[in-house]
Amino acid sequence: MKNKYLSYISDKHLLSCIENLHNSYLRAKADISKKKFYKNKIDVIKLTFDSRFNDLDEKTLIKAEISRQIDKSINNSIGTFHEEILGGIKNYEMGTLSGFDIKAKNDTLFADIKNKHNTMNSSSAESLFQKLARYADTYKQANCYWVQILSTKSFNEHWVSIINGKEYSHSRVFKISGDQFYQMLTGEKTALLDLYMVLPKAIDAFLKSNKKSKIPENSALTEISVGAKKSQRTILDEITFENYSYYLGFDKIK
CATH class of the missing domain: 1.10.3250 (type ii restriction endonuclease, domain 1)
Structure with missing residues (x-):
C-alpha cells in the first residue's frame, strides 16, 4: 500500500x-x-x-x-522528533540511552542530532567530537556525524576544528546539515x-x-x-x- x-x-x-x-x-x-x-x-x-x-x-x-x-x-x-523520524527509515534505528542518536543497523554510521547549529559550548563540542571519534575507532567501517538539523548552510564535510586550544580531526568524523543528512539516509534529495x-x-x-x-x-x-x-x-x-x-x-x- x-x-x-x-x-x-x-x-x-x-x-x-x-x-x-x-x-x-x-x-x-x-x-x-x-x-x-x-x-x-x-x-x-x-x-x-x-x-x-x-x-x-x-x-x-x-x-x-x-x-x-x-x-x-x-x-x-x-530534536527528539527528528531522531524518531530518522530512526524509522529502513536500515536505521534510534539509540536509547546508548550514546548515539541514530545508527545504521550494520554499524556503518553513527550520528548525534542537534536541532540547531549553535546549541553547544566549546566543552560540549569537544566532548561530542571525542565521542564520535571513539565510535569511528571502534567501528572501522563507520562514518560518524554531528548533524545540525537547522544550520547556516547546506554541507557535508570533515569536522576539523580547534576546540579549547586543541586541534581535532579524524578521517571518518564529519559534520553535516539536516537536509544532506536526510538525503543520505533516504536517498532522496528533498x-x-x-x-x-x-x-x-x-x-x-x-x-x-x-x-x-x-x-x-x-x-x-x-x-x-x-x-x-x-x-x-x-x-x-x-x-x-x-x-x-x-x-x-x-x-x-x-
Whole structure:
C-alpha cells in the first residue's frame, strides 16, 4: 500500500512521531505551578527591563516568561522528533540511552542530532567530537556525524576544528546539515523539504483523530498573584522576594 505522506517512512510511523511530540507539548504546557515556575531562578532584573522597555503589565510579563520556559522545553522535544523520524527509515534505528542518536543497523554510521547549529559550548563540542571519534575507532567501517538539523548552510564535510586550544580531526568524523543528512539516509534529495511540506496535512489528520486532549490552565500566575495580594507586594516584587529573600537586604522587599 502506497504511503499517503512520505515515501521513506510509513504513515503510521509519521503519525506516531507527531503524537509523541504532541504529548511533549501537553506535558510542557501542563499545569505549571509556582514551584515548577521557580525551578530555575527567575531573572528579575531582566523582567524589570522587559516590563518597562516593552511596556508590559505584570500579568502579561509573567505569562510571557511562562511561555518562554515552555518554549525552551519544546525545543528539546523537536530534536527528539527528528531522531524518531530518522530512526524509522529502513536500515536505521534510534539509540536509547546508548550514546548515539541514530545508527545504521550494520554499524556503518553513527550520528548525534542537534536541532540547531549553535546549541553547544566549546566543552560540549569537544566532548561530542571525542565521542564520535571513539565510535569511528571502534567501528572501522563507520562514518560518524554531528548533524545540525537547522544550520547556516547546506554541507557535508570533515569536522576539523580547534576546540579549547586543541586541534581535532579524524578521517571518518564529519559534520553535516539536516537536509544532506536526510538525503543520505533516504536517498532522496528533498527528503527534509518533503517532511516540511506534509507536516500541516499530517498534523491536521492527527488532531482530527485526537480531539480528547485538552491543555490545563497554568496555576503559577494565580498562586503568585494570591501571594502578592497577601503580602501587599507587586507581582514582580513577590517573585523577587520568593526567589531571592536569602540575598542581602532582599528579605525587606515590601
